[in-house]
Amino acid sequence: MPSGPTLRFLGAADSQGVPRWWCACSVCRDARGGGVNARTRPSVLIEGPERVLIDAAPELRLQASREGLTGFSAALITHAHNDHVLGLGDLADWSRWTGARCPIYAPREVMEALAARFPYLQTASYRARTPLLALEDAACSRTFAGYRVSALRVPHGFNGFAYGFRFEGPGGAWGYLPDCLDLADLAPWRGLKLLVLGASFFREAAPKAGRSVYDVQEALALLAELKPKRALLTHLGHGVDARQGAPDGVQYARDGLVVPLP
Template identity: 40%
Template sequence: MEITFLGQGDSLGTPRVYCGCGVCEEARTTGANRRLRSSLWLREEGEQPLLLDCGPDWREQMESVGARGASRALLTHAHFDHIGGLVDWADACRWTDSTADVHAPLEVLEEVRERFPWIGSRLKMHANDGGMVYGRWNIRPWKVNHGKNGYAYAYRFQHQDTGKAWAYCSDSINLPETQKAPLRGLDLLVLGTSFVLEPYPMETRSVYDMKEGLALAEEVGAGRVLFTHLSHDVDVRRDYNLPAHVRLAETGMTVTV
Protein backbone atom coordinates (compact mmCIF):
# COMPACT_ATOMS: atom_id res chain seq x y z
CA MET A 1 0.00 0.00 0.00
CA GLU A 2 1.18 3.50 -0.85
CA ILE A 3 0.42 6.15 1.77
CA THR A 4 0.62 9.81 0.70
CA PHE A 5 0.32 12.66 3.18
CA LEU A 6 -2.11 15.22 1.77
CA GLY A 7 -1.67 17.24 4.96
CA GLN A 8 -0.05 16.87 8.36
CA GLY A 9 -1.25 19.96 10.21
CA ASP A 10 -3.36 20.38 13.33
CA SER A 11 -6.86 21.85 13.40
CA LEU A 12 -5.76 25.37 12.39
CA GLY A 13 -3.01 24.45 9.97
CA THR A 14 0.22 26.44 9.54
CA PRO A 15 0.49 29.37 9.20
CA ARG A 16 -2.25 30.29 11.64
CA VAL A 17 -3.94 33.40 10.30
CA TYR A 18 -3.60 35.36 13.54
CA CYS A 19 -0.01 34.34 14.32
CA GLY A 20 3.31 36.06 13.67
CA CYS A 21 5.61 33.48 15.25
CA GLY A 22 8.80 32.42 13.45
CA VAL A 23 7.27 29.18 12.20
CA CYS A 24 4.17 30.87 10.79
CA GLU A 25 6.22 33.63 9.16
CA GLU A 26 8.50 31.04 7.55
CA ALA A 27 5.41 29.17 6.31
CA ARG A 28 4.28 32.39 4.60
CA THR A 29 7.59 32.80 2.78
CA THR A 30 9.66 29.75 1.85
CA GLY A 31 6.86 27.47 3.01
CA ALA A 32 8.83 24.62 4.57
CA ASN A 33 6.47 24.75 7.55
CA ARG A 34 3.28 25.25 5.55
CA ARG A 35 0.83 22.56 6.63
CA LEU A 36 -2.68 21.66 5.51
CA ARG A 37 -5.03 19.75 7.79
CA SER A 38 -4.16 16.07 8.35
CA SER A 39 -5.32 13.65 5.66
CA LEU A 40 -3.97 10.62 3.80
CA TRP A 41 -4.38 9.29 0.26
CA LEU A 42 -4.11 5.50 0.21
CA ARG A 43 -3.46 3.47 -2.94
CA GLU A 44 -3.59 -0.29 -3.32
CA GLU A 45 -3.09 -2.18 -6.58
CA GLY A 46 -6.41 -3.01 -8.22
CA GLU A 47 -8.39 -0.60 -6.01
CA GLN A 48 -9.61 2.97 -6.27
CA PRO A 49 -7.71 5.35 -3.94
CA LEU A 50 -9.02 5.60 -0.38
CA LEU A 51 -9.12 9.00 1.31
CA LEU A 52 -8.49 9.01 5.08
CA ASP A 53 -10.22 12.04 6.59
CA CYS A 54 -11.69 14.90 4.59
CA GLY A 55 -10.84 18.25 6.14
CA PRO A 56 -11.50 21.78 4.87
CA ASP A 57 -8.40 21.68 2.62
CA TRP A 58 -9.92 18.85 0.54
CA ARG A 59 -10.05 20.80 -2.75
CA GLU A 60 -6.39 21.83 -2.61
CA GLN A 61 -5.37 18.35 -1.52
CA MET A 62 -7.16 16.68 -4.42
CA GLU A 63 -5.42 19.05 -6.82
CA SER A 64 -2.07 18.14 -5.25
CA VAL A 65 -2.42 14.50 -6.32
CA GLY A 66 -4.03 15.29 -9.67
CA ALA A 67 -7.37 13.80 -8.63
CA ARG A 68 -10.72 15.12 -9.84
CA GLY A 69 -12.48 13.66 -6.85
CA ALA A 70 -12.57 10.58 -4.65
CA SER A 71 -14.78 7.53 -4.66
CA ARG A 72 -14.40 6.45 -1.01
CA ALA A 73 -13.12 7.61 2.34
CA LEU A 74 -12.55 6.67 5.95
CA LEU A 75 -13.26 9.14 8.76
CA THR A 76 -11.64 9.14 12.20
CA HIS A 77 -14.07 11.51 13.94
CA ALA A 78 -16.43 14.38 13.29
CA HIS A 79 -14.31 17.39 14.22
CA PHE A 80 -14.31 20.04 11.51
CA ASP A 81 -10.63 19.66 10.62
CA HIS A 82 -11.41 16.04 9.68
CA ILE A 83 -14.81 16.42 7.99
CA GLY A 84 -14.96 20.04 6.77
CA GLY A 85 -14.32 19.02 3.15
CA LEU A 86 -17.32 16.70 2.96
CA VAL A 87 -19.54 19.56 1.80
CA ASP A 88 -17.20 20.39 -1.11
CA TRP A 89 -16.90 16.71 -1.97
CA ALA A 90 -20.66 16.22 -1.97
CA ASP A 91 -21.11 19.30 -4.13
CA ALA A 92 -18.48 17.99 -6.58
CA CYS A 93 -20.45 14.73 -6.77
CA ARG A 94 -23.60 16.71 -7.50
CA TRP A 95 -21.95 18.54 -10.39
CA THR A 96 -20.60 15.28 -11.84
CA ASP A 97 -23.84 13.40 -11.10
CA SER A 98 -21.97 10.76 -9.11
CA THR A 99 -21.92 9.29 -5.62
CA ALA A 100 -19.13 8.24 -3.27
CA ASP A 101 -18.85 6.05 -0.17
CA VAL A 102 -17.89 7.26 3.30
CA HIS A 103 -16.95 4.70 5.95
CA ALA A 104 -16.74 5.38 9.68
CA PRO A 105 -18.03 4.02 12.97
CA LEU A 106 -21.75 4.60 13.41
CA GLU A 107 -21.47 7.32 16.06
CA VAL A 108 -19.18 9.32 13.77
CA LEU A 109 -21.61 9.00 10.86
CA GLU A 110 -24.48 10.12 13.08
CA GLU A 111 -22.59 13.30 13.98
CA VAL A 112 -21.80 13.92 10.31
CA ARG A 113 -25.46 13.52 9.33
CA GLU A 114 -26.52 15.89 12.11
CA ARG A 115 -24.12 18.60 10.93
CA PHE A 116 -24.52 18.14 7.17
CA PRO A 117 -27.93 16.51 6.65
CA TRP A 118 -28.04 17.38 2.93
CA ILE A 119 -24.90 15.51 1.80
CA GLY A 120 -26.31 11.99 2.19
CA SER A 121 -27.78 11.92 -1.30
CA ARG A 122 -24.26 12.08 -2.77
CA LEU A 123 -22.04 10.67 -0.02
CA LYS A 124 -23.34 7.26 1.00
CA MET A 125 -22.62 6.50 4.67
CA HIS A 126 -21.46 3.03 5.72
CA ALA A 127 -20.82 2.02 9.34
CA ASN A 128 -17.58 0.08 9.70
CA ASP A 129 -17.59 -0.67 13.45
CA GLY A 130 -17.04 -4.35 12.68
CA GLY A 131 -14.16 -3.65 10.32
CA MET A 132 -13.90 -3.62 6.54
CA VAL A 133 -11.63 -4.75 3.71
CA TYR A 134 -9.64 -2.71 1.20
CA GLY A 135 -7.94 -4.92 -1.36
CA ARG A 136 -5.95 -7.46 0.68
CA TRP A 137 -5.98 -5.28 3.79
CA ASN A 138 -8.26 -5.81 6.78
CA ILE A 139 -9.13 -2.47 8.39
CA ARG A 140 -10.15 -2.29 12.03
CA PRO A 141 -11.32 0.92 13.76
CA TRP A 142 -11.12 1.37 17.51
CA LYS A 143 -12.12 4.20 19.80
CA VAL A 144 -9.35 6.29 21.39
CA ASN A 145 -9.25 8.96 24.08
CA HIS A 146 -9.08 12.49 22.60
CA GLY A 147 -8.68 14.26 25.95
CA LYS A 148 -10.78 17.38 26.43
CA ASN A 149 -12.15 16.91 22.90
CA GLY A 150 -13.88 13.65 23.74
CA TYR A 151 -13.09 10.77 21.42
CA ALA A 152 -11.74 9.86 18.02
CA TYR A 153 -11.11 6.59 16.21
CA ALA A 154 -7.85 5.11 15.02
CA TYR A 155 -7.44 2.52 12.26
CA ARG A 156 -5.25 -0.58 12.08
CA PHE A 157 -4.52 -1.98 8.61
CA GLN A 158 -3.30 -5.59 8.42
CA HIS A 159 -2.39 -7.43 5.23
CA GLN A 160 -4.22 -10.73 4.78
CA ASP A 161 -1.23 -12.54 3.25
CA THR A 162 1.95 -11.06 4.73
CA GLY A 163 0.68 -10.01 8.15
CA LYS A 164 2.28 -6.57 7.70
CA ALA A 165 0.43 -3.97 9.74
CA TRP A 166 0.28 -0.21 10.16
CA ALA A 167 -1.96 2.17 12.07
CA TYR A 168 -3.23 5.73 11.82
CA CYS A 169 -3.87 7.42 15.16
CA SER A 170 -4.04 11.16 14.53
CA ASP A 171 -5.96 12.49 17.55
CA SER A 172 -5.31 10.78 20.87
CA ILE A 173 -3.76 11.17 24.30
CA ASN A 174 -3.40 9.18 27.52
CA LEU A 175 -4.40 5.90 25.93
CA PRO A 176 -5.21 3.15 28.42
CA GLU A 177 -3.75 -0.30 27.80
CA THR A 178 -6.87 -1.54 26.01
CA GLN A 179 -6.53 1.30 23.47
CA LYS A 180 -2.77 0.80 23.08
CA ALA A 181 -3.15 -2.90 22.26
CA PRO A 182 -3.93 -2.43 18.52
CA LEU A 183 -0.74 -0.34 18.20
CA ARG A 184 1.49 -3.30 19.04
CA GLY A 185 3.29 -5.25 16.35
CA LEU A 186 3.19 -2.47 13.76
CA ASP A 187 5.56 -1.98 10.86
CA LEU A 188 4.48 1.67 10.73
CA LEU A 189 2.74 3.95 13.21
CA VAL A 190 1.36 7.31 12.04
CA LEU A 191 0.76 9.24 15.26
CA GLY A 192 -0.55 12.73 15.96
CA THR A 193 1.84 14.88 18.04
CA SER A 194 0.78 18.52 17.95
CA PHE A 195 3.60 20.02 20.02
CA VAL A 196 7.23 19.19 20.71
CA LEU A 197 6.62 19.55 24.45
CA GLU A 198 3.14 20.83 25.22
CA PRO A 199 3.22 23.25 28.18
CA TYR A 200 -0.48 23.29 29.01
CA PRO A 201 -2.26 21.44 31.85
CA MET A 202 -3.20 17.87 30.95
CA GLU A 203 -6.90 18.52 31.53
CA THR A 204 -6.86 21.11 28.71
CA ARG A 205 -5.06 18.92 26.18
CA SER A 206 -6.27 16.58 23.43
CA VAL A 207 -3.24 15.18 21.51
CA TYR A 208 0.12 13.67 22.45
CA ASP A 209 3.24 15.81 22.20
CA MET A 210 6.43 14.51 20.56
CA LYS A 211 8.09 13.49 23.84
CA GLU A 212 5.03 11.46 24.81
CA GLY A 213 4.71 10.11 21.28
CA LEU A 214 8.27 8.80 21.36
CA ALA A 215 7.57 7.05 24.66
CA LEU A 216 4.39 5.50 23.28
CA ALA A 217 6.10 4.35 20.07
CA GLU A 218 8.88 2.73 22.10
CA GLU A 219 6.37 1.05 24.40
CA VAL A 220 4.38 -0.54 21.54
CA GLY A 221 7.51 -1.38 19.53
CA ALA A 222 6.60 0.30 16.23
CA GLY A 223 9.09 -0.40 13.44
CA ARG A 224 8.73 3.03 11.80
CA VAL A 225 7.03 6.14 13.17
CA LEU A 226 5.75 9.24 11.39
CA PHE A 227 4.48 12.17 13.45
CA THR A 228 1.52 14.07 11.97
CA HIS A 229 -1.12 16.60 13.16
CA LEU A 230 1.72 19.09 13.77
CA SER A 231 1.01 22.58 15.12
CA HIS A 232 2.99 25.77 14.57
CA ASP A 233 5.08 24.77 17.59
CA VAL A 234 6.97 22.32 15.32
CA ASP A 235 9.68 23.80 13.08
CA VAL A 236 10.97 21.47 10.38
CA ARG A 237 14.18 23.53 10.17
CA ARG A 238 15.18 22.32 13.63
CA ASP A 239 16.89 19.07 14.52
CA TYR A 240 14.86 17.38 17.24
CA ASN A 241 17.32 14.48 17.53
CA LEU A 242 14.66 11.94 16.69
CA PRO A 243 15.66 8.28 16.51
CA ALA A 244 16.52 7.01 13.02
CA HIS A 245 13.18 5.22 12.65
CA VAL A 246 11.12 8.33 13.56
CA ARG A 247 10.38 11.23 11.18
CA LEU A 248 8.10 14.22 10.88
CA ALA A 249 5.53 13.75 8.14
CA GLU A 250 5.79 16.11 5.18
CA THR A 251 3.21 17.28 2.66
CA GLY A 252 3.36 15.01 -0.38
CA MET A 253 5.49 12.39 1.37
CA THR A 254 4.71 8.87 0.14
CA VAL A 255 5.66 5.76 2.10
CA THR A 256 4.97 2.12 1.29
CA VAL A 257 3.90 -0.72 3.57
Protein backbone atom coordinates in the same frame (compact mmCIF):
# COMPACT_ATOMS: atom_id res chain seq x y z
CA MET B 1 8.17 5.50 -6.53
CA PRO B 2 7.13 2.40 -4.52
CA SER B 3 5.26 -0.19 -6.63
CA GLY B 4 2.91 -1.45 -3.87
CA PRO B 5 0.25 0.45 -1.94
CA THR B 6 1.23 3.83 -0.57
CA LEU B 7 0.05 6.44 1.88
CA ARG B 8 0.03 10.00 0.60
CA PHE B 9 -0.14 12.84 3.12
CA LEU B 10 -2.54 15.42 1.74
CA GLY B 11 -2.22 17.42 4.94
CA ALA B 12 -0.05 16.95 8.02
CA ALA B 13 -1.12 19.87 10.22
CA ASP B 14 -3.16 20.01 13.38
CA SER B 15 -6.61 21.54 13.73
CA GLN B 16 -5.63 25.13 12.98
CA GLY B 17 -3.12 24.57 10.19
CA VAL B 18 0.35 26.06 9.84
CA PRO B 19 0.68 28.98 9.54
CA ARG B 20 -1.95 29.99 12.07
CA TRP B 21 -3.30 32.98 10.16
CA TRP B 22 -3.06 35.22 13.22
CA CYS B 23 0.37 34.14 14.40
CA ALA B 24 3.82 35.67 13.79
CA CYS B 25 5.99 32.99 15.45
CA SER B 26 9.06 31.79 13.59
CA VAL B 27 7.39 28.53 12.44
CA CYS B 28 4.34 30.39 11.14
CA ARG B 29 6.59 32.93 9.38
CA ASP B 30 8.51 30.10 7.73
CA ALA B 31 5.22 28.49 6.67
CA ARG B 32 3.86 31.77 5.33
CA GLY B 33 6.94 32.03 3.12
CA GLY B 34 6.27 28.54 1.73
CA GLY B 35 8.91 26.87 3.93
CA VAL B 36 9.00 23.28 5.17
CA ASN B 37 6.58 24.11 7.95
CA ALA B 38 3.71 24.99 5.60
CA ARG B 39 1.09 22.34 6.18
CA THR B 40 -2.62 21.89 5.69
CA ARG B 41 -4.99 20.02 7.93
CA PRO B 42 -5.10 16.26 8.28
CA SER B 43 -6.21 14.14 5.31
CA VAL B 44 -4.32 11.15 3.93
CA LEU B 45 -4.87 8.95 0.91
CA ILE B 46 -4.29 5.21 0.61
CA GLU B 47 -3.39 4.43 -2.97
CA GLY B 48 -3.64 0.77 -3.92
CA PRO B 49 -6.31 -1.23 -5.69
CA GLU B 50 -8.59 1.62 -4.55
CA ARG B 51 -8.01 5.22 -3.56
CA VAL B 52 -9.23 5.52 0.00
CA LEU B 53 -9.32 8.92 1.61
CA ILE B 54 -8.93 9.09 5.39
CA ASP B 55 -10.58 12.25 6.70
CA ALA B 56 -11.62 15.24 4.64
CA ALA B 57 -9.74 18.31 5.82
CA PRO B 58 -11.15 21.78 5.15
CA GLU B 59 -8.43 22.17 2.47
CA LEU B 60 -9.42 18.95 0.65
CA ARG B 61 -10.09 20.77 -2.62
CA LEU B 62 -6.69 22.47 -2.54
CA GLN B 63 -4.95 19.26 -1.47
CA ALA B 64 -6.52 17.31 -4.34
CA SER B 65 -5.59 19.90 -6.95
CA ARG B 66 -2.05 20.23 -5.56
CA GLU B 67 -1.56 16.44 -5.79
CA GLY B 68 -3.23 16.11 -9.18
CA LEU B 69 -5.96 13.79 -7.88
CA THR B 70 -9.12 13.17 -9.85
CA GLY B 71 -11.19 11.15 -7.41
CA PHE B 72 -11.58 8.72 -4.54
CA SER B 73 -13.14 5.26 -4.23
CA ALA B 74 -14.24 5.63 -0.61
CA ALA B 75 -13.65 7.77 2.45
CA LEU B 76 -13.03 6.78 6.06
CA ILE B 77 -13.62 9.33 8.82
CA THR B 78 -11.89 9.15 12.21
CA HIS B 79 -14.12 11.61 14.08
CA ALA B 80 -16.40 14.56 13.48
CA HIS B 81 -14.07 17.46 14.32
CA ASN B 82 -13.82 20.41 11.91
CA ASP B 83 -10.21 19.73 10.91
CA HIS B 84 -11.15 16.20 9.78
CA VAL B 85 -14.54 16.68 8.15
CA LEU B 86 -15.19 20.12 6.72
CA GLY B 87 -13.93 19.01 3.31
CA LEU B 88 -16.90 16.62 3.11
CA GLY B 89 -18.94 19.22 1.25
CA ASP B 90 -16.29 19.39 -1.48
CA LEU B 91 -16.14 15.60 -1.60
CA ALA B 92 -19.91 15.38 -2.02
CA ASP B 93 -19.93 18.07 -4.69
CA TRP B 94 -17.13 16.41 -6.67
CA SER B 95 -19.15 13.22 -6.59
CA ARG B 96 -22.34 15.04 -7.59
CA TRP B 97 -20.77 16.82 -10.54
CA THR B 98 -18.81 13.86 -11.90
CA GLY B 99 -21.31 11.11 -11.09
CA ALA B 100 -18.59 9.15 -9.28
CA ARG B 101 -19.69 7.16 -6.24
CA CYS B 102 -17.72 7.54 -3.02
CA PRO B 103 -19.28 6.04 0.11
CA ILE B 104 -18.26 7.70 3.37
CA TYR B 105 -17.60 5.21 6.15
CA ALA B 106 -17.29 6.03 9.82
CA PRO B 107 -17.86 4.30 13.15
CA ARG B 108 -21.60 4.49 13.86
CA GLU B 109 -21.47 7.26 16.48
CA VAL B 110 -19.26 9.35 14.19
CA MET B 111 -21.57 8.63 11.27
CA GLU B 112 -24.50 9.90 13.33
CA ALA B 113 -22.62 13.08 14.21
CA LEU B 114 -21.83 13.60 10.51
CA ALA B 115 -25.48 13.09 9.56
CA ALA B 116 -26.49 15.77 12.05
CA ARG B 117 -23.70 18.07 10.89
CA PHE B 118 -24.37 17.65 7.14
CA PRO B 119 -28.11 17.04 6.87
CA TYR B 120 -28.11 17.56 3.10
CA LEU B 121 -25.95 14.46 2.69
CA GLN B 122 -29.07 12.56 3.78
CA THR B 123 -31.10 13.77 0.80
CA ALA B 124 -31.72 11.27 -1.98
CA SER B 125 -29.42 12.77 -4.59
CA TYR B 126 -26.41 12.81 -2.26
CA ARG B 127 -27.29 9.50 -0.64
CA ALA B 128 -27.07 7.80 -4.01
CA ARG B 129 -23.41 8.75 -4.50
CA THR B 130 -21.91 9.69 -1.13
CA PRO B 131 -23.89 7.63 1.37
CA LEU B 132 -22.90 7.87 5.03
CA LEU B 133 -22.35 4.30 6.19
CA ALA B 134 -21.59 2.83 9.61
CA LEU B 135 -18.40 0.79 9.53
CA GLU B 136 -19.91 -1.70 11.97
CA ASP B 137 -22.68 -2.76 9.59
CA ALA B 138 -22.25 -6.20 8.13
CA ALA B 139 -22.89 -4.70 4.71
CA CYS B 140 -19.74 -2.71 5.22
CA SER B 141 -17.51 -5.69 5.85
CA ARG B 142 -15.45 -4.80 2.85
CA THR B 143 -11.77 -4.26 2.47
CA PHE B 144 -10.30 -0.83 1.82
CA ALA B 145 -7.60 -0.85 -0.84
CA GLY B 146 -7.05 -4.48 0.12
CA TYR B 147 -6.90 -3.87 3.89
CA ARG B 148 -9.31 -5.00 6.58
CA VAL B 149 -9.91 -2.02 8.81
CA SER B 150 -10.62 -1.95 12.55
CA ALA B 151 -11.90 1.31 13.98
CA LEU B 152 -10.63 1.67 17.54
CA ARG B 153 -12.13 4.23 19.91
CA VAL B 154 -9.37 6.23 21.59
CA PRO B 155 -9.29 8.98 24.23
CA HIS B 156 -8.92 12.47 22.74
CA GLY B 157 -8.26 14.44 25.94
CA PHE B 158 -10.65 17.23 26.78
CA ASN B 159 -12.16 16.83 23.29
CA GLY B 160 -13.68 13.50 24.26
CA PHE B 161 -12.95 10.65 21.90
CA ALA B 162 -11.79 9.93 18.39
CA TYR B 163 -11.10 6.75 16.46
CA GLY B 164 -7.89 5.40 15.08
CA PHE B 165 -7.77 2.93 12.22
CA ARG B 166 -5.78 -0.28 12.23
CA PHE B 167 -5.28 -1.79 8.79
CA GLU B 168 -4.45 -5.43 8.21
CA GLY B 169 -3.24 -6.65 4.85
CA PRO B 170 -1.29 -9.56 3.42
CA GLY B 171 1.97 -7.70 4.05
CA GLY B 172 1.24 -6.91 7.71
CA ALA B 173 -0.57 -4.31 9.81
CA TRP B 174 -0.26 -0.54 10.07
CA GLY B 175 -2.12 2.19 11.89
CA TYR B 176 -3.37 5.75 11.53
CA LEU B 177 -3.91 7.47 14.88
CA PRO B 178 -3.93 11.25 14.41
CA ASP B 179 -5.96 12.43 17.41
CA CYS B 180 -5.30 10.75 20.71
CA LEU B 181 -4.05 11.43 24.22
CA ASP B 182 -3.42 8.85 26.95
CA LEU B 183 -4.03 5.78 24.83
CA ALA B 184 -5.24 3.10 27.24
CA ASP B 185 -5.46 -0.09 25.19
CA LEU B 186 -2.03 -0.47 23.64
CA ALA B 187 -2.43 -4.04 22.38
CA PRO B 188 -3.88 -3.36 18.91
CA TRP B 189 -1.18 -0.79 18.24
CA ARG B 190 1.87 -2.87 19.17
CA GLY B 191 4.42 -4.10 16.66
CA LEU B 192 2.94 -2.48 13.56
CA LYS B 193 4.93 -2.16 10.37
CA LEU B 194 4.01 1.54 10.26
CA LEU B 195 2.32 3.80 12.78
CA VAL B 196 1.22 7.33 11.93
CA LEU B 197 0.68 9.13 15.23
CA GLY B 198 -0.50 12.66 16.00
CA ALA B 199 1.68 15.07 18.01
CA SER B 200 0.91 18.76 17.86
CA PHE B 201 3.65 20.46 19.93
CA PHE B 202 7.31 19.62 20.42
CA ARG B 203 6.97 20.08 24.17
CA GLU B 204 3.54 21.14 25.38
CA ALA B 205 3.49 23.56 28.31
CA ALA B 206 -0.26 23.53 28.94
CA PRO B 207 -1.58 21.23 31.68
CA LYS B 208 -2.79 17.88 30.35
CA ALA B 209 -6.37 18.51 31.49
CA GLY B 210 -6.83 21.14 28.78
CA ARG B 211 -5.20 19.19 25.97
CA SER B 212 -6.36 16.73 23.36
CA VAL B 213 -3.30 15.28 21.59
CA TYR B 214 0.23 14.14 22.43
CA ASP B 215 3.29 16.33 22.19
CA VAL B 216 6.40 14.97 20.47
CA GLN B 217 8.05 13.90 23.74
CA GLU B 218 5.00 11.92 24.84
CA ALA B 219 4.66 10.44 21.37
CA LEU B 220 8.28 9.24 21.51
CA ALA B 221 7.64 7.57 24.87
CA LEU B 222 4.55 5.84 23.52
CA LEU B 223 6.38 4.73 20.38
CA ALA B 224 9.13 3.25 22.53
CA GLU B 225 6.46 0.98 24.02
CA LEU B 226 4.58 0.20 20.82
CA LYS B 227 7.74 -0.43 18.77
CA PRO B 228 6.43 0.07 15.26
CA LYS B 229 8.91 -0.71 12.51
CA ARG B 230 8.47 2.80 11.16
CA ALA B 231 6.88 5.80 12.88
CA LEU B 232 5.66 9.05 11.37
CA LEU B 233 4.37 11.99 13.37
CA THR B 234 1.53 14.03 11.90
CA HIS B 235 -1.14 16.51 13.09
CA LEU B 236 1.79 18.88 13.63
CA GLY B 237 1.03 22.37 14.88
CA HIS B 238 3.16 25.50 14.96
CA GLY B 239 4.89 24.11 18.04
CA VAL B 240 6.84 21.71 15.83
CA ASP B 241 9.61 23.19 13.71
CA ALA B 242 10.40 20.82 10.84
CA ARG B 243 13.55 22.84 10.04
CA GLN B 244 15.14 21.29 13.12
CA GLY B 245 14.57 17.74 11.90
CA ALA B 246 12.72 15.02 13.76
CA PRO B 247 14.18 13.21 16.78
CA ASP B 248 15.90 9.85 16.18
CA GLY B 249 13.62 7.02 15.18
CA VAL B 250 10.72 9.11 13.89
CA GLN B 251 9.97 11.18 10.85
CA TYR B 252 7.74 14.22 10.54
CA ALA B 253 5.01 13.90 7.94
CA ARG B 254 4.67 16.77 5.49
CA ASP B 255 2.14 17.67 2.85
CA GLY B 256 2.79 15.64 -0.30
CA LEU B 257 4.92 12.97 1.40
CA VAL B 258 4.30 9.47 0.00
CA VAL B 259 5.37 6.40 1.99
CA PRO B 260 5.09 2.70 1.13
CA LEU B 261 2.50 0.65 3.03
CA PRO B 262 2.99 -2.95 4.13
